[in-house]
Amino acid sequence: MQLMSKTLVVCGALACAGLVHAADIKIGVAEALTGGAAQYGVTIRNGFQLAADEINAKGGINGNKIQLVIEDEQGKKEEGINVFKKLIFQDKVLMIFGPTLSNSMFAAGPVANAAKVVVFGTSNTANGITDIGPYVFRNSVMESDVLPVTVAAATKQYKLQKVAVIYGNDDAFTKSGYDVFKKVLEEQKLPVTTTETYVKGDVDFKAQLTKIKASAPDAVICSCLAEEAANIILQARGLGIKAPFIGGNGFNSPKLFEISKLAGDGTFVGSPWANTNPAPVNKAFVAEYQKKYNAEPNQFAAQAYDALYIAAAALKDVKLSGDLNADREALKNALPKVAINGVTGPFKFRPAKTKDGKPGGWDADQKPFIYVVQGGKFALHDAK
Amino acid sequence: MMDWLPGNFSDFWSTYSTLVFSVGVHALLALSIWLTLSCGLLSLANAAFMGIGAYVSALLTLHLEWSFGTVLLAGGIAPAVVALIIGAPVLRLSGVYLAMATLAFGEVVRITVLNLEITGGPEGLNGIPLATEGWHIALLLALTVYGLARLRRSKVGRAFEAIKEDEVAARLMGVDVDRYKLLAFVLGGFIAGIAGALNAHFTFFISPREYGFENAVDILTMAVLGGTSGLVGPMLGASILTLLPELLRSLHDFRSLVNGAILVLVVLFLPKGIWEPRRIRNWLNRNKGKPA
Amino acid sequence: MLEQQLLNALTLGSVYALFALGFTLVFGVLAVINLSHGAVFMVGSYAALALVTRLEAPLWAAMLGAMLVSGTLGLLVDMLILKPLRARNAPHLIPMIATIGVGIMLTSTAQGLFGAEILRFPDGILPAGEFVVGDVHVRALEIAIVAIAFVLMAVLFAVLKRTQLGRALRAIAESPKAAWLLGINVERLFHITSFAAAALGGIAGVLIGLNFNAITPQMGQPILHKGIAAIILGGMGDIRGALFGGLFLGFAEVISKAYLSSQMGDAVAFGLLFLILLVRPSGLFGRKLERKA
Numbered sequence: 001m002q003l004m005s006k007t008l009v010v011c012g013a014l015a016c017a018g019l020v021h022a023a024d025i026k027i028g029v030a031e032a033l034t035g036g037a038a039q040y041g042v043t044i045r046n047g048f049q050l051a052a053d054e055i056n057a058k059g060g061i062n063g064n065k066i067q068l069v070i071e072d073e074q075g076k077k078e079e080g081i082n083v084f085k086k087l088i089f090q091d092k093v094l095m096i097f098g099p100t101l102s103n104s105m106f107a108a109g110p111v112a113n114a115a116k117v118v119v120f121g122t123s124n125t126a127n128g129i130t131d132i133g134p135y136v137f138r139n140s141v142m143e144s145d146v147l148p149v150t151v152a153a154a155t156k157q158y159k160l161q162k163v164a165v166i167y168g169n170d171d172a173f174t175k176s177g178y179d180v181f182k183k184v185l186e187e188q189k190l191p192v193t194t195t196e197t198y199v200k201g202d203v204d205f206k207a208q209l210t211k212i213k214a215s216a217p218d219a220v221i222c223s224c225l226a227e228e229a230a231n232i233i234l235q236a237r238g239l240g241i242k243a244p245f246i247g248g249n250g251f252n253s254p255k256l257f258e259i260s261k262l263a264g265d266g267t268f269v270g271s272p273w274a275n276t277n278p279a280p281v282n283k284a285f286v287a288e289y290q291k292k293y294n295a296e297p298n299q300f301a302a303q304a305y306d307a308l309y310i311a312a313a314a315l316k317d318v319k320l321s322g323d324l325n326a327d328r329e330a331l332k333n334a335l336p337k338v339a340i341n342g343v344t345g346p347f348k349f350r351p352a353k354t355k356d357g358k359p360g361g362w363d364a365d366q367k368p369f370i371y372v373v374q375g376g377k378f379a380l381h382d383a384k
Numbered sequence: 385m386m387d388w389l390p391g392n393f394s395d396f397w398s399t400y401s402t403l404v405f406s407v408g409v410h411a412l413l414a415l416s417i418w419l420t421l422s423c424g425l426l427s428l429a430n431a432a433f434m435g436i437g438a439y440v441s442a443l444l445t446l447h448l449e450w451s452f453g454t455v456l457l458a459g460g461i462a463p464a465v466v467a468l469i470i471g472a473p474v475l476r477l478s479g480v481y482l483a484m485a486t487l488a489f490g491e492v493v494r495i496t497v498l499n500l501e502i503t504g505g506p507e508g509l510n511g512i513p514l515a516t517e518g519w520h521i522a523l524l525l526a527l528t529v530y531g532l533a534r535l536r537r538s539k540v541g542r543a544f545e546a547i548k549e550d551e552v553a554a555r556l557m558g559v560d561v562d563r564y565k566l567l568a569f570v571l572g573g574f575i576a577g578i579a580g581a582l583n584a585h586f587t588f589f590i591s592p593r594e595y596g597f598e599n600a601v602d603i604l605t606m607a608v609l610g611g612t613s614g615l616v617g618p619m620l621g622a623s624i625l626t627l628l629p630e631l632l633r634s635l636h637d638f639r640s641l642v643n644g645a646i647l648v649l650v651v652l653f654l655p656k657g658i659w660e661p662r663r664i665r666n667w668l669n670r671n672k673g674k675p676a
Numbered sequence: 677m678l679e680q681q682l683l684n685a686l687t688l689g690s691v692y693a694l695f696a697l698g699f700t701l702v703f704g705v706l707a708v709i710n711l712s713h714g715a716v717f718m719v720g721s722y723a724a725l726a727l728v729t730r731l732e733a734p735l736w737a738a739m740l741g742a743m744l745v746s747g748t749l750g751l752l753v754d755m756l757i758l759k760p761l762r763a764r765n766a767p768h769l770i771p772m773i774a775t776i777g778v779g780i781m782l783t784s785t786a787q788g789l790f791g792a793e794i795l796r797f798p799d800g801i802l803p804a805g806e807f808v809v810g811d812v813h814v815r816a817l818e819i820a821i822v823a824i825a826f827v828l829m830a831v832l833f834a835v836l837k838r839t840q841l842g843r844a845l846r847a848i849a850e851s852p853k854a855a856w857l858l859g860i861n862v863e864r865l866f867h868i869t870s871f872a873a874a875a876l877g878g879i880a881g882v883l884i885g886l887n888f889n890a891i892t893p894q895m896g897q898p899i900l901h902k903g904i905a906a907i908i909l910g911g912m913g914d915i916r917g918a919l920f921g922g923l924f925l926g927f928a929e930v931i932s933k934a935y936l937s938s939q940m941g942d943a944v945a946f947g948l949l950f951l952i953l954l955v956r957p958s959g960l961f962g963r964k965l966e967r968k969a
Contacts, residue, residue, distance in 0.1 A: 038792035089398040106510035106589035201898030203888035207933040491946035644780030655766035
């Protein structure tokens with residue numbers, strides 16, 4: 001009773017101020033803010049916060065402010081499920097962004113899908129994510145869209161005859177990247193001299209690299225996360241390997257090449273985003289992020305930033321009725337129609353093809369950029 | 385005015401059902417390690433046994449579409465068989481060496497799962513259908529507690545106790561030490577496997593990293609934190625360690641710091657675990673002695 | 677290729693050995709499996725990094741500072757947590773669980789102070805030299821790491837074998853009660869051991885941090901697993917065993933990656949550990965005598 005009268009008072013006050021229609025749009029953000037995946041989760045959260053602040057500063061969406069409900073899912077599957085349920089049933093958010101890792105998405109995604117709530121992944125590249133169901137969206141570009149183009153461009157540039165491969169075999173992201181590389185190499189008929197693996201947390205790759213060196217490849221293909229990639233490149237050069245690297249999504253970190261300095265020069269990277277992309281939206285994003293967090297943004301922050309703008313574009317066309325279930329459904333129907341030009345370039349969704357023919361979710365339909373590292377910086381590769 | 389109550393409750397249950405499920409599964413795991421501890425064995429293979437149970441059951445559900453009951457049973461039997469095979473050589477070890485050998489066994493299991501095709505490697509198995517319901521967990525937990533309570537008071541329980549107190553003396557008294565140790569090890573594996581199978585069928589997804597070193601230590605921590613003198617302790621410890629991170633959610637960035645601190649403080653001030661019947665009895669008696 | 681691989685194994689093995697030394701020292705003297713040793717290792721890395729970047733200390737000073745910081749941390753853990761538990765005669769698993777809690781606290785504190793992302797030593801701080809003999813490449817840094825690791829281990833051996841302190845420590849390792857009856861100040865030696873072990877862990881952290889130049893709050897976890905494997909291989913509590921176990925593990929890992937398959941690295945390490953324990957139940961150097969803690 002008391003609660004209700006309080007609500008009435010607040011409503012009254014708001015009505016007097018003429019803001020009766022303005023309400024907060026609650027959006028859940030479930031990312032790994034502690035634990036091993038925190039290094040991605042934290043920058044993803046930053047990307048969302050930056051975008052939300054910008055949108056709210058410009059008056060919100062149709063006058064409604066965005067309110068982010070941020071929760072830590074620790075990169076663990078049970079935590080992912082718990083956080084999703086809390087956001088859906090207790091905080092009653094309109095939609096959820098996250099979680100950080102594909103693993104957590106496989107566990108938590110079905111929860112959101114069953115509750116008919118949009119779940120929007122910004123960093124989940126694994127195959128099968130959008131098989132979960134029609135409420136699953138992602139703007140993270142899959143490796144299978146990026147790598148064929150990257151390998152083809154590098155092959156042409158360096159006239160590659162044979163390549164060596166190294167990847168992390170206990171991580172879903174790097175392993176699925178490797179699977180795609182393997183398929184691409186078979187399709188493009190590029191022989192592999194040796195395939196080497198490492199596990200998460202490894203810092204010493206010299207045993208594998210020594211073997212790669214002995215096999216004398218023309219290039220080294222690397223399905224690795226940025227933090228491992230830096231050490232792999234540096235240690236390769238330390239052992240006297242001169243062949244260029246070809247990397248996937250994980251290589252797309254300006255920091256990586258800042259660290260590896262000239263050692264990383266000549267590396268081919270295919271990715272939806274690079275800090276040096278000269279588009280004005282991207283320049284503004286990089287500058288604002290730097291100002292707000294005193295750190296360079298990375299791909300994860302960029303994709304999160306774009307994701308909120310994608311959701312905002314969809315929400316612009318949704319008339320919020322106040323009936324949560326109807327609004328959630330309306331948002332799900334509005335999202336596939338969105339097309340924006342974000343910091344990761346032109347973006348739209350495409351319906352996912354599922355294995356078993358059930359209605360699936362929505363994948364990113366985006367053309368990757370091919371970059372070559374020059375002088376420790378990403379430069380757009382100019383395909384002649 | 386009353387109709388918001390059930391609504392609220394159903395929201396509450398929707399939000400926290402997985403958490404409650406996890407408490408039940410963790411309680412089973414803590415009991416599984418309690419069983420080996422009660423026989424004086426410090427075995428850290430339970431996370432691996434849980435993993436074997438989870439994978440076997442999930443694969444049976446996904447590929448052969450067995451009924452949930454048989455799947456659960458298979459999830460318990462598979463690790464029990466593995467325990468039976470490795471038990472004979474491993475259980476010759478004592479103290480920390482047994483702990484470390486079982487830990488190493490766990491790593492070998494994890495790495496094997498990681499490199500197999502059928503287990504999905506590091507990407508794990510996804511799309512496991514939801515089959516576990518609250519009453520499944522409640523019933524199996526109740527059965528386990530009942531079974532273990534009966535066991536404790538039986539001849540087997542007394543043999544465990546004797547081995548734990550003094551292995552040499554027990555042997556001299558004619559207790560077949562090796563057989564009883566093997567029994568505890570295999571039964572522990574069975575319970576952990578069932579817990580794994582239950583867990584796999586309400587989290588939609590399993591991957592090798594859930595059954596590694598940290599998880600083995602987590603299971604041990606639950607049992608020891610709660611107290612290993614009886615059956616209540618491990619279940620209490622499992623509940624606390626599962627619920628604590630959720631209760632501390634409002635602390636945000638300080639959450640794991642406080643989580644660690646609580647662990648240290650409990651250990652420091654309640655070194656025999658939280659549930660220690662003698663201490664609680666003493667405390668009650670002391671309070672009774674005081675005039676009201 | 678073989679020469680290069682052997683060299684790779686030597687650097688890896690000597691860092692494992694250095695880490696395992698502190699680990700085994702604590703177990704030998706205090707009879708505690710200190711699972712916060714990995715976190716202490718991580719703290720050593722961050723301490724050196726902070727000294728270098730924030731106070732612009734030279735590298736040698738940063739190394740000493742890191743040893744001091746992590747050593748003090750080890751001392752505090754012993755005084756505030758392990759000592760009260762000893763006084764209360766807690767069952768032997770309890771101190772281990774307390775150290776798990778300490779590890780969690782240290783890791784989250786490091787993340788709070790330094791953030792979750794990978795930090796690195798600034799340029800110019802690392803010795804940059806490189807030697808090329810035939811096809812074998814060696815960085816000056818790697819030589820320095822092996823040298824520092826072996827010098828520290830030699831110092832530790834000398835102290836244990838030749839000094840009054842070492843004799844007292846060995847007496848405690850045999851039996852704390854007997855040592856106490858002999859008039860040895862057991863508590864003081866526990867403190868010294870905790871300090872020294874943590875300092876060794878800390879310097880191992882700096883060396884790894886320098887060599888691979890990647891410092892994160894989670895960096896202690898993988899090496900903790902390897903450290904456990906190393907000291908069991910060698911026999912828990914045995915100093916020679918830790919040295920041997922660390923080196924052996926380094927070689928086993930590198931050789932199996934080089935000549936079997938790189939997927940086998942960890943499987944070989946732990947499979948070997950499992951088998952060795954079955955054949956020699958107290959490790960390769962382990963004594964038959966089991967201390968009941």
